[in-house]
Amino acid sequence: MTNLDETGALRRTPLHAAHLRAGARMVPFGGWDMPVQYAGVKAEHAAVRESAGMFDVSHMGEFRVTGPDAEAFLQYVTTNDLSKLRPGRAQYNWLPGETGGLVDDIYIYRVSADEFFMVVNASNIAKDWAHLTRQAAKYSAVLTDESDQWGLIAVQGPKAADLLQLHADTDLIARKKNSFFSAHLFGLPVWLARTGYTGEDGFEVFVAAEQAEEMWNQLLSAGLIPAGLGARDTLRLEAGFPLYGHEFSDSIHPLSSTYTWVVKDKQHLGREHIDLAPSQKLIGLTLDKVPVREGYPVQLDGQVVGHITSGSLSPTLGYPVAMALVNVQSADAEAYGVEVRGKLHEARRVALPFYKKADV
Amino acid sequence: MNIPSDLKYAASHEWLKDDGTVGISDFAQDQLGDVVYVELPEVGREVKAGETVAVVESVKTASDIYSPASGTIVAVNEALGSAPEQVNGEPYGDGWLFKLDVTEEGGDLMDAAAYEAANG
Numbered sequence: 140m141t142n143l144d145e146t147g148a149l150r151r152t153p154l155h156a157a158h159l160r161a162g163a164r165m166v167p168f169g170g171w172d173m174p175v176q177y178a179g180v181k182a183e184h185a186a187v188r189e190s191a192g193m194f195d196v197s198h199m200g201e202f203r204v205t206g207p208d209a210e211a212f213l214q215y216v217t218t219n220d221l222s223k224l225r226p227g228r229a230q231y232n233w234l235p236g237e238t239g240g241l242v243d244d245i246y247i248y249r250v251s252a253d254e255f256f257m258v259v260n261a262s263n264i265a266k267d268w269a270h271l272t273r274q275a276a277k278y279s280a281v282l283t284d285e286s287d288q289w290g291l292i293a294v295q296g297p298k299a300a301d302l303l304q305l306h307a308d309t310d311l312i313a314r315k316k317n318s319f320f321s322a323h324l325f326g327l328p329v330w331l332a333r334t335g336y337t338g339e340d341g342f343e344v345f346v347a348a349e350q351a352e353e354m355w356n357q358l359l360s361a362g363l364i365p366a367g368l369g370a371r372d373t374l375r376l377e378a379g380f381p382l383y384g385h386e387f388s389d390s391i392h393p394l395s396s397t398y399t400w401v402v403k404d405k406q407h408l409g410r411e412h413i414d415l416a417p418s419q420k421l422i423g424l425t426l427d428k429v430p431v432r433e434g435y436p437v438q439l440d441g442q443v444v445g446h447i448t449s450g451s452l453s454p455t456l457g458y459p460v461a462m463a464l465v466n467v468q469s470a471d472a473e474a475y476g477v478e479v480r481g482k483l484h485e486a487r488r489v490a491l492p493f494y495k496k497a498d499v
Numbered sequence: 500m501n502i503p504s505d506l507k508y509a510a511s512h513e514w515l516k517d518d519g520t521v522g523i524s525d526f527a528q529d530q531l532g533d534v535v536y537v538e539l540p541e542v543g544r545e546v547k548a549g550e551t552v553a554v555v556e557s558v559k560t561a562s563d564i565y566s567p568a569s570g571t572i573v574a575v576n577e578a579l580g581s582a583p584e585q586v587n588g589e590p591y592g593d594g595w596l597f598k599l600d601v602t603e604e605g606g607d608l609m610d611a612a613a614y615e616a617a618n619g
């Protein structure tokens with residue numbers, strides 16, 4: 140074995156010290172020193188599926204957009220229909236590229252008629268900022284990068300709402316999915332979004348960076364299990380959620396994924412690229428035993444027709460699952476071969492997601 | 500960190516017992532996290548010290564296992580096929596990987612004290 144350790148100049152979230160105190164194993168992730176696991180990926184994964192866990196996602200970026208043209212500007216640079224987004228609601232959305240692919244996949248929250256808040260992927264903060272500020276020049280809209288001002292903690296799992304309710308000053312249970320509102324949690328001012336990236340119910344807690352560690356400690360005391368990037372990835376994979384850099388990129392056609400509903404019929408940047416039919420399709424695969432990883436070739440009738448984009452053993456299901464991008468004309472087969480270290484292993488195509496919460 | 504004194508250790512975290520048994524160290528299994536699959540070599544294969552002979556996969560990643568000695572594979576731990584988590588639970592016991600008829604040990608093998616100093 141090799142490469143157990145990597146070091147370098149990495150950014151730290153406001154919760155870095157809390158992670159070290161909790162015994163986290165830290166790894167480089169998109170330029171950040173992040174916890175990959177605390178007790179172990181399987182245990183953390185199970186905690187989120189069966190009870191409630193929490194993730195530090197403070198490395199993600201937060202931008203605010205205000206002004207009379209805020210809606211028109213965002214409507215142009217995204218594919219989903221923002222005109223239908225009411226204040227107090229959150230919406231999953233895409234930033235289409237000027238030359239194809241996606242700049243990023245994002246969440247947008249409407250604060251008021253002319254004020255929006257958005258969360259972008261950590262590794263794309265600088266790229267998104269450059270892209271959005273360039274596009275905003277034609278609009279009467281002001282962009283602010285608030286990424287350093289916020290700590291962000293995702294509380295996820297079937298018991299998340301009940302656990303948080305005990306310490307909140309407003310009714311959380313009644314809030315609908317994709318609600319976005321201000322509240323006090325453990326007496327600290329927060330913004331809460333009933334959203335997440337695990338396939339479970341939960342809330343994402345936006346807290347001032349300087350109060351993030353106090354919030355984390357309060358959540359620990361309330362019984363939430365800290366979970367790292369390892370569990371976050373296996374949870375999102377089981378739920379069939381695409382991840383930027385794997386299922387999305389500047390060069391992958393956005394409609395290759397199953398999330399075609401994110402594109403609405405409207406004028407937006409890069410529409411001419413999205414209007415072209417994708418040459419690849421994202422499919423779900425299961426295997427009997429061997430985990431398959433990103434980049435492994437996918438074969439059909441002796442020909443390479445695609446590659447694995449994400450793969451792991453599914454802790455909930457107990458067998459390996461993977462997502463793969465394959466040529467459209469090869470996307471309807473029932474079985475494929477995946478090449479693992481020179482040997483071909485049979486993989487069966489299944490509908491995404493692999494795991495779905497019963498009442499979602 | 501558990502580092503038995505009767506074993507020799509490679510810098511790449513495999514251990515070698517006098518009888519030719521090979522596994523990965525407690526430190527290595529802890530770093531890998533939950534082991535979910537182990538790919539073992541074929542019995543009868545001749546291997547050289549430092550050669551990739553097995554793969555241990557955790558939830559997150561696949562890690563090559565290098566032979567700490569030259570020789571012939573004379574046994575593999577078939578039980579890991581249904582219980583790969585033994586690599587985590589008993590890295591020096593039931594989580595062993597394969598057994599070699601050793602012809603020559605690798606040049607970089609360390610005793611327990613040196614391995615602990617290198618990974619402490």
